[in-house]
Amino acid sequence: MKKYLMKGNEAIAEAAIQAGCRFYFGYPITPSTEIIEYMAQKMQKVGGTFLQAESEIAAIYMVFGAAGAGKRVMTASSSIGISLKQEGISFLAANELPAVIVNITRTGPGLGGLGPSQADYFQAVKGGGHGDYRLIVLAPSSVQEMADLIMDGFDLADLHRNPVMILADGVLGQMMEPVVFHNRKPIEVDKSWATTGAKDRPRNMITSYNLQNEAGEAKALYLENKYKGIKEREQRWEVYRMEDAEYVFVAYGTSARIVKGVVDTLREEGHKVGLIRPITLWPFPEKAFTPIIQKVKGYMVVEMSAGQMVEDVKLNVNGAAPVAFYSRQGGITPQHDEMKEKFYQSFDVRGMRI
Known part of the structure; x- marks a missing residue:
C-alpha cells in the first residue's frame, strides 16, 4: 500500500476526510493549526463544509448543529481552546451526539507554552464540562495511529452516539512519519434520531433540559448504564x-x-x-x-x-x-x-x- 510522509496533524485531517467527515469547524491555535489549514484546503474539494469560526465556543456549537443533523463532523484545538469548548462538549454528551474532538496538547495552566504536555488527561477522561458524562478518549503514539484512531473515532462516535476525543501531544502533531490510509468504509448505523427535516415523519427533538427531577434522574441513569457498556466493550x-x-x-x-x-x-x-x-x-x-x-x-x-x-x-x-x-x-x-x-x-x- 502507498505510504505518505506526513505530519501527525496532516494525517489526522486526511484520515477524517477519508472517514467521511464533511463538516469541520474550528479556530487556529498552535500546535494544532495544520489541521485547520489542511481542512481549509481540502474540505471543499470533497463536497464538504469548512468554516473558521470566530471563536472556539462558536466552533463547538457549530459542531453541535452538524452532529444533530446526523453528519460526521470534527473540530480540533489545543488545550486552551479545548477548555473553551467544554460547555458545548457537555451538551454533545448529554444529547448523545456523535462528533470527534481533537486535542493536540500544549503546556499549561493558563496560556502555558507551545511545548508538548499530557496535563489535559483529567480534563479529557473525567469530564471537563459540567455534569456526569464521559467521552471516549483515544491516545495515539505514532502518526500512523493518529490516522487509524481518527477513523476508529468516527465509528465509535456513531456506534455509541457519544463524542470521541483524540488526545495527542504537540510532539505527535508536529512530527513526520510514513502513514498508510486503509480506505475503510464508515460503519452504517441508524440515525433516525437526527434533525433532518420532518415533512414525512414525526419531528425529532434534541434537548437535555429536564424540568422534572424524575426525568432528569432517569436520563442520568440511562447514560450511566450506557457508559458501563462502553467501559466493558471498548478498552484498548x-x-x-x-x-x-x-x-x-x-x-x-x-x-x-x-x-x-x-x-x-x-x-x-x-x-x-x-x-x-x-x-x-x-x-x-x-x-x-x-x-x-x-x-x-x-x-x-x-x-x-x-x-x-x-x-x-x-x-x-x-x-x-x-x-x-x-x-x-x-x-x-x-x-x-x-x-x-x-x-x-x-x-x-x-x-x-x-
Missing part, C-alpha cells in the same frame, strides 16, 4: 515485552515511545521489565492489569504532567504493588537516563539481575 491497550515482566512501566502517547527504549535498556541489564500503553484513556484499560496483578512487583507511571493518569493506575493496582512516578513538565519530554535512574531508586534493584 498495547503491551510491550510483558511476557515475563515483574516490573511494569505505564505510559501513553509520546511518553510511551520513549519508555520503550528504557524497557529495552533495562532488559539488556538483566531486569524483567515491560510496558502497558493505554490506547483508550477512557475507558481506562483495567483488563490489561487483571492477569498480571499477582505477579508484578512494582509499577512506574511516566507522564508529561504533575501526575494524572497515575491516579487511575493506583486505583487499578489497588495496593497490590508499589506505584512509582516519573514526570517532566513545561514542554520537556521524559529523559531516558532519568527514567532508568528513577526505576533503580524506586525499586532498589541496582546491581541485581531479576
Whole structure:
C-alpha cells in the first residue's frame, strides 16, 4: 500500500476526510493549526463544509448543529481552546451526539507554552464540562495511529452516539512519519434520531433540559448504564515485552515511545521489565492489569504532567504493588537516563539481575 510522509496533524485531517467527515469547524491555535489549514484546503474539494469560526465556543456549537443533523463532523484545538469548548462538549454528551474532538496538547495552566504536555488527561477522561458524562478518549503514539484512531473515532462516535476525543501531544502533531490510509468504509448505523427535516415523519427533538427531577434522574441513569457498556466493550491497550515482566512501566502517547527504549535498556541489564500503553484513556484499560496483578512487583507511571493518569493506575493496582512516578513538565519530554535512574531508586534493584 502507498505510504505518505506526513505530519501527525496532516494525517489526522486526511484520515477524517477519508472517514467521511464533511463538516469541520474550528479556530487556529498552535500546535494544532495544520489541521485547520489542511481542512481549509481540502474540505471543499470533497463536497464538504469548512468554516473558521470566530471563536472556539462558536466552533463547538457549530459542531453541535452538524452532529444533530446526523453528519460526521470534527473540530480540533489545543488545550486552551479545548477548555473553551467544554460547555458545548457537555451538551454533545448529554444529547448523545456523535462528533470527534481533537486535542493536540500544549503546556499549561493558563496560556502555558507551545511545548508538548499530557496535563489535559483529567480534563479529557473525567469530564471537563459540567455534569456526569464521559467521552471516549483515544491516545495515539505514532502518526500512523493518529490516522487509524481518527477513523476508529468516527465509528465509535456513531456506534455509541457519544463524542470521541483524540488526545495527542504537540510532539505527535508536529512530527513526520510514513502513514498508510486503509480506505475503510464508515460503519452504517441508524440515525433516525437526527434533525433532518420532518415533512414525512414525526419531528425529532434534541434537548437535555429536564424540568422534572424524575426525568432528569432517569436520563442520568440511562447514560450511566450506557457508559458501563462502553467501559466493558471498548478498552484498548498495547503491551510491550510483558511476557515475563515483574516490573511494569505505564505510559501513553509520546511518553510511551520513549519508555520503550528504557524497557529495552533495562532488559539488556538483566531486569524483567515491560510496558502497558493505554490506547483508550477512557475507558481506562483495567483488563490489561487483571492477569498480571499477582505477579508484578512494582509499577512506574511516566507522564508529561504533575501526575494524572497515575491516579487511575493506583486505583487499578489497588495496593497490590508499589506505584512509582516519573514526570517532566513545561514542554520537556521524559529523559531516558532519568527514567532508568528513577526505576533503580524506586525499586532498589541496582546491581541485581531479576
